[in-house]
Amino acid sequence: MSQLSIFDMVISEPVAVSEPVKPVVMPVPAFRHVSADTARREFIREFRHTAPYHRRWDVFSDFIALAASDLDMARIHTAEANANAARIYARYKPDDMEKLKNLFSLLVDALTAQFQDFLGSVFMELELGSGDMGQYFTPYPVSQLLTGVLTGDMHAQLKTCPYITLSEPTSGAGGMVIAYAEAMRDAGLNPSEQLLVITTDIDPVAADMTFIQLSLLGIPAIVHTGNTLSLQVSRTRCTPVYYINDFPKRVREHERIQAMLNFIRNMG
Template sequence: MKSVIDHERAFISLFNQTARYHHRHQVFEDFVSCSVIALQNVLSFCEKREQKYLRIVARYEKPDVIRMAKLLAHVVDGLDDSPGDFLGRVFMQLELGDKYRAQFFTPWDVAIMMARMQLGNVTDHFKDKPFFTLSEPACGAGCMVLAYAAVLRDAGYSPHRYMWVSATDIDPLAAGMAYIQLSLSGVAGEIVIGNALNDERRRVLYTFGHYQGDWSSRLRSALNPAA
């Protein structure tokens, strides 16, 4: 069985072979966009999204379209082998971070430490309530949210049942990365492309866990317990 490090190396190696006729940052953006569309259309097919996907892949040769699908498979297997910010790590290893936007992703060990400090005794959070909500106003690729989910899981609580997340980022690429990773990791919530400082919500994406856990109803019930 491959380790998560093996999947990261395999992803980077395959990415470097993919569409060398395009700028690296553009290829990564297109990979993220296509992966987001694929995951969304599994939940609910949308012809408009499908047409966007077709417009993107039309710029690529067929072998490179196949490579993009294999890249997503490495993300799936990497997250399945070990929780963590897979896409954030490979993004930084590929030196695609934009220093002018301060895109430096939080190391996983630091995120886990912060999540453990914030959550403390996990059981205490559920003594008088069935779940808690988490707001992440600058989510990046979702590292901190994934760390919270990992700490919950280690304590014996399934994240998609006990935590709902609203994760926002102003950068569509970062938000797309977060959507992919939170969806694949079973986290329930919304990923917002917008600016949390002025409550701008340009686009909202809901994870599979949000629908699976009937979170729209659960959140309404929590806000209106007498309803």
């Protein structure tokens, strides 16, 4: 059985990461030039009418699972991905699968229009938070404010390393990371080439929300589903631009150079 996909515009074949590829430049190219506010309103409206025979949380988590699977270049053709997609497909009528496709297009439209924590904001507006886990996603303007206060001299940081490494141990939907990437862009830098993000969240849906948004915004990231305190990780996903801009090789080369410099310093 071939890979089931609801997202026609998503890369369907893995990229050969060993070959040099021209770096990706943010933001993601516009598809339909829909404003962020329009995309959010349409997403909320469409979601509320999608698969009314299922709980809203189930529809949202299925949508997130399908989107994350289709953006996961390392697993897109695996038997596990095929089986999970088939299981979700079987739960929906054809008309509702079309609605899920439209939801993804609206997500792309919103993130193309501007940097934002789109999934976190609609999650809160739809009141999908888990009472047991106490999920609350920080409003994006607050993330922007915190980033402005905490961000140091990015240009100075890049003098010692060709990329800035950012760690987010409780990523939620990725709002703080997105705000940091936006600040880099506003400073005249390119997050697709000059930022490497490592995130963790204990909730698989939240981790996938982070993965989806950072993937669509062209932010190189290693996204863990796991417990930051216990250091247990159940799944790791890397965004497409992490492979396309060859960050595995860049990290190895930087570490090799640093090891050589440390050796020279110790010899002196």
